[in-house]
Amino acid sequence: METPFAITLDVGSSRANHTGSWRVERPVYVDRLPPCNNACPAGENIQGWLYEAETGDYESAWRNLVEDNPFPAVMGRICFHPCETACNRGQLDEAVGINAVERFMGDLAIERGWSLPAAGPDTGKRILVVGAGPAGLSATYHLRRLGHQVRLVDSAKRLGGMMRYGIPAYRLPRDVLDAEIARIVDMGVEVELDHNVQDIELERREGGFDAVFLAVGAQLGRRVNIPAGDSSRVIDAVSFLNRVASDDPPMLGRRVVVYGGGDTALDAARTARRLGATDAVIVYRRNREHMPAHGEELEQALGEGVTMRWLSTVDRLDGDKLVLETMRLNESGFPEPTGEFEELGADSLVLALGQDTDLSLLSQASGVVVDDGVVEVLPTMMTGESGVFAGGDAVPADRTATVAIGHGKRAARGINAYVLGGASADGERNELATFDRLNTWYYSDAPRTRRPELERARRISTFDEVVGGLNEENALFEARRCLSCGNCFECDNCFGVCPDNAVIKLGPSMRYEFDYDFCKGCGICVKECPCGAIEMVPEII
Amino acid sequence: MTSQPVRFYQVGSFAVGNRLLDDDARTVQSDSNRTNSIDSGHRACQGCGEALGARYALDAAMRASQGQLVAVNATGCLEVFSTPYPETSWRIPWLHSLFGNAPAVATGVAAAMRVKGRTDVRVVAQAGDGGTVDIGFGCLSGMFERNDDVLFICYDNEGYMNTGVQRSAATPPAARTATTDVVGPEPGNVFGQGKNLPRIAMAHDIPYVATATVADLHDLEQKVERAMEIRGARYLHVLVPCPLGWGSASNDTIHVARLAKETGLFPVFEAENGVVTAVSKIRHLAPVEDYLSIQRRYAHLFGKHPRTDIVARIQAIADQNIARYGLLGDESEDETKWVEA
Ligand SMILES: Cc1ncc(C[n+]2csc(CCOP(=O)(O)OP(=O)(O)O)c2C)c(N)n1
Ligand code: SF4
Ligand SMILES: [Mg+2]
Numbered sequence: 001m002e003t004p005f006a007i008t009l010d011v012g013s014s015r016a017n018h019t020g021s022w023r024v025e026r027p028v029y030v031d032r033l034p035p036c037n038n039a040c041p042a043g044e045n046i047q048g049w050l051y052e053a054e055t056g057d058y059e060s061a062w063r064n065l066v067e068d069n070p071f072p073a074v075m076g077r078i079c080f081h082p083c084e085t086a087c088n089r090g091q092l093d094e095a096v097g098i099n100a101v102e103r104f105m106g107d108l109a110i111e112r113g114w115s116l117p118a119a120g121p122d123t124g125k126r127i128l129v130v131g132a133g134p135a136g137l138s139a140t141y142h143l144r145r146l147g148h149q150v151r152l153v154d155s156a157k158r159l160g161g162m163m164r165y166g167i168p169a170y171r172l173p174r175d176v177l178d179a180e181i182a183r184i185v186d187m188g189v190e191v192e193l194d195h196n197v198q199d200i201e202l203e204r205r206e207g208g209f210d211a212v213f214l215a216v217g218a219q220l221g222r223r224v225n226i227p228a229g230d231s232s233r234v235i236d237a238v239s240f241l242n243r244v245a246s247d248d249p250p251m252l253g254r255r256v257v258v259y260g261g262g263d264t265a266l267d268a269a270r271t272a273r274r275l276g277a278t279d280a281v282i283v284y285r286r287n288r289e290h291m292p293a294h295g296e297e298l299e300q301a302l303g304e305g306v307t308m309r310w311l312s313t314v315d316r317l318d319g320d321k322l323v324l325e326t327m328r329l330n331e332s333g334f335p336e337p338t339g340e341f342e343e344l345g346a347d348s349l350v351l352a353l354g355q356d357t358d359l360s361l362l363s364q365a366s367g368v369v370v371d372d373g374v375v376e377v378l379p380t381m382m383t384g385e386s387g388v389f390a391g392g393d394a395v396p397a398d399r400t401a402t403v404a405i406g407h408g409k410r411a412a413r414g415i416n417a418y419v420l421g422g423a424s425a426d427g428e429r430n431e432l433a434t435f436d437r438l439n440t441w442y443y444s445d446a447p448r449t450r451r452p453e454l455e456r457a458r459r460i461s462t463f464d465e466v467v468g469g470l471n472e473e474n475a476l477f478e479a480r481r482c483l484s485c486g487n488c489f490e491c492d493n494c495f496g497v498c499p500d501n502a503v504i505k506l507g508p509s510m511r512y513e514f515d516y517d518f519c520k521g522c523g524i525c526v527k528e529c530p531c532g533a534i535e536m537v538p539e540i541i
Numbered sequence: 542m543t544s545q546p547v548r549f550y551q552v553g554s555f556a557v558g559n560r561l562l563d564d565d566a567r568t569v570q571s572d573s574n575r576t577n578s579i580d581s582g583h584r585a586c587q588g589c590g591e592a593l594g595a596r597y598a599l600d601a602a603m604r605a606s607q608g609q610l611v612a613v614n615a616t617g618c619l620e621v622f623s624t625p626y627p628e629t630s631w632r633i634p635w636l637h638s639l640f641g642n643a644p645a646v647a648t649g650v651a652a653a654m655r656v657k658g659r660t661d662v663r664v665v666a667q668a669g670d671g672g673t674v675d676i677g678f679g680c681l682s683g684m685f686e687r688n689d690d691v692l693f694i695c696y697d698n699e700g701y702m703n704t705g706v707q708r709s710a711a712t713p714p715a716a717r718t719a720t721t722d723v724v725g726p727e728p729g730n731v732f733g734q735g736k737n738l739p740r741i742a743m744a745h746d747i748p749y750v751a752t753a754t755v756a757d758l759h760d761l762e763q764k765v766e767r768a769m770e771i772r773g774a775r776y777l778h779v780l781v782p783c784p785l786g787w788g789s790a791s792n793d794t795i796h797v798a799r800l801a802k803e804t805g806l807f808p809v810f811e812a813e814n815g816v817v818t819a820v821s822k823i824r825h826l827a828p829v830e831d832y833l834s835i836q837r838r839y840a841h842l843f844g845k846h847p848r849t850d851i852v853a854r855i856q857a858i859a860d861q862n863i864a865r866y867g868l869l870g871d872e873s874e875d876e877t878k879w880v881e882a
Contacts, residue, residue: 009627014582016628022587054561441799441825442555480561489560492571496557496758497795499593501581505573508560518581522588522784523792530556 023521032433032486039086041403042069053479070141076103094448104475120147125419128209133161134401135215135392138408144187151190169463211387218355218393228317237268237352253347255279260352261291269306285335322346380414433486437532488533494525576603583630584622588791590781601762605769606663615643615668618703641676644684647691670697670711685745688773698783706786723841742776746815749775756799788837800832805859808866
């Protein structure tokens with residue numbers, strides 16, 4: 001070996017020195033469950049599709065979304081977005097406008113004619129779906145993807161259930177609903193409308209169905225006994241909204257009082273305004289804080305001139321006068337009567353006091369267990385009767401379209417396992433990506449994009465859609481506000497901050513790898529990961 | 542799809558890189574083909590800020606000089622942990638002579654390159670704070686005064702770390718070191734002494750002086766790049782936390798450096814020909830307690846007998862920096878924070 005004067009060894013690289021042996025803890029990459037995904041009743045991978053939308057590739061993002069939910073354009077309008085309530089960005093500035101991006105993509109899909117994934121190879125199994133609302137349609141979609149034949153029946157004249165007959169058009173334009181339903185039907189579904197199922201057992205047996213999904217909703221408006229001289233002035237909100245949706249609006253007069261505090265009460269009052277009511281008053285027995293309706297909806301109603309009578313109950317209807325009793329909340333927030341009464345002029349009274357399910361189609365002998373007016377189900381959505389599944393408003397859960405869509409997916413999986421034999425695989429859930437796991441220093445400040453709203457004059461005279469959509473540019477902006485909680489978004493921080501060059505960058509969309517020969521376990525990468533996608537675990541010695 | 546470029550709001554320019562950014566908006570460090578001037582297997586402690594700062598600075602200098610770079614190193618941790626005979630971590634031409642003479646050696650290398658007509662080869666000299674502000678100071682001042690064509694980088698970990706954490710003239714007041722024990726009415730290092738080398742360098746009216754930390758990579762790289770555009774004597778002072786000497790957690794290295802800047806204790810700025818031309822604004826102003834309390838070298842200021850009086854004096858230093866350099870203000874004035882994608 002030739003070496004310079006006074007040198008006896010060749011130059012060696014420090015890579016001979018495996019400093020990884022110093023380590024007592026090692027960093028590992030993890031995927032954590034983003035709070036938005038965790039909160040989504042339809043089980044969407046929100047962080048996942050936002051990640052794709054961030055590149056401007058909306059079609060991939062949309063395809064990711066419809067893996068779980070075939071109704072992006074509908075959801076982007078009527079979902080009460082618990083994802084945004086849970087969104088970590090809310091603790092930084094404002095939640096990501098997930099719902100707005102979802103709608104943008106949903107509308108784009110309709111505009112560009114993207115179709116849903118094709119039906120799966122035929123399994124030869126036949127499933128009867130009773131009720132074509134969000135739960136029934138979602139189940140149909142997922143069952144078709146799994147290759148089962150579906151017969152979808154509904155007592156109404158058109159598909160959609162409460163999405164068509166309950167939700168007013170100014171919140172959900174019918175062309176949007178029709179487009180998203182048509183895509184499902186196009187997957188090859190046997191549809192029978194205007195068909196009232198009398199006996200579910202009989203229908204199942206005669207049709208030779210392998211399983212049944214009951215998604216009959218809660219169509220019966222709850223009535224309470226309110227003394228009224230003229231009962232024709234009293235209508236329940238479900239019937240009212242149904243008749244408006246069926247182009248047969250009842251005459252309610254100029255002064256309409258709605259009794260109740262849920263979203264249906266707001267829908268009824270806002271619809272009454274649009275039908276020409278000069279006074280649309282909501283009477284609710286508690287106060288705003290305790291109102292079950294969603295804040296955004298209330299703001300929009302107030303903006304349209306709907307007025308509120310808080311802390312009041314309806315005692316009786318006396319001619320064209322409504323007698324209200326003033327309430328007071330006790331310590332536990334429960335309303336108590338005060339014995340004080342006042343009068344309110346009213347041409348009609350709309351009762352929005354909740355809905356019940358019509359379960360008369362269940363035969364006596366059925367093993368289906370009904371408790372408190374709703375059907376008991378297992379986690380697979382199967383009822384007490386083998387092969388009979390149920391979901392949506394007919395089972396105990398929050399009564400929203402999104403929850404129903406989630407039920408439809410879950411039931412489809414349950415049915416699939418039931419008819420093919422085997423267990424319904426419910427994926428393991430990752431640990432939650434909580435806010436404290438993020439290093440928010442790295443996110444730049446970015447205020448939320450507001451969706452435009454229709455001007456007031458057109459809101460009270462027409463059923464035009466109130467809330468507008470995003471355009472391509474601000475949808476991209478909004479998607480990019482996502483923090484990618486708990487899931488690597490390839491910001492290169494770990495690769496950059498390692499003092500020992502012990503992070504290997506694998507290239508676009510392949511993320512990174514640790515070089516444990518040299519990682520000393522300092523943990524800087526974990527601390528500086530913006531989205532909390534690295535974790536320190538003890539070395540096993 | 543859009544004609545208008547959409548601003549990239551997810552991480553702006555704070556993170557090392559991002560899949561959505563154009564390559565030229567990413568840092569040198571985000572490039573999988575970066576030089577890695579200092580290789581794996583070096584014997585720096587877990588979470589060493591100096592090893593990190595040196596790779597950041599030299600990789601950027603390598604890119605700026607198209608790989609034509611010679612580095613001269615003073616004695617100190619960076620030299621010792623990278624070159625235990627017969628191994629070396631250096632993947633660039635690298636030269637070590639003595640503790641106090643790095644500026645003079647670098648001057649010599651630059652002169653030799655000039656004589657050989659190799660004006661494409663650029664020279665960087667690097668030293669710890671002891672090698673810079675104390676023992677190497679005479680040579681460095683001469684290098685500045687002669688305006689020799691060298692970029693001198695000081696990795697400031699605020700003490701003689703290699704020999705066991707002794708005080709240097711860059712050790713901050715109240716800090717505990719092996720030679721400034723926590724005894725007496727004013728425990729730790731004294732107030733009112735020490736040298737501020739960036740300001741001394743500016744007093745030489747050299748073409749370029751800048752400070753940086755390992756917490757803002759984009760900023761550090763831009764400064765190296767700017768320095769490499771200039772010929773003559775240039776000085777870059779990089780704050781590099783030392784987990785061992787500061788008693789900070791090994792995973793806190795970048796966090797501590799960030800707090801040094803966000804409290805105002807370490808002003809980050811740029812100066813040309815003796816005049817400050819840019820400052821990095823404080824983004825989320827933090828009280829000095831946030832910075833001090835996570836370092837054991839300040840443990841005597843907290844705990845059972847808290848020395849709020851001493852903390853207040855340190856806060857006053859931060860406040861003075863904030864006023865002197867104008868560290869507060871609208872962040873949007875700082876145009877580097879938004880990146881288009
Ligand atoms: C002339 C001389 N005196 C003392 C030493 C011992 N020595 C080696 S490194 C060092 C301290 C270096 O401190 P600094 O320059 O701040 O670098 P750090 O190790 O902190 O990075 C000392 C005192 C030496 N090598 N040469
Ligand atoms: S920031 Fe993104 S990933 Fe995190 S909760 Fe919000 S939408 Fe989900
Ligand atoms: Mg030092």
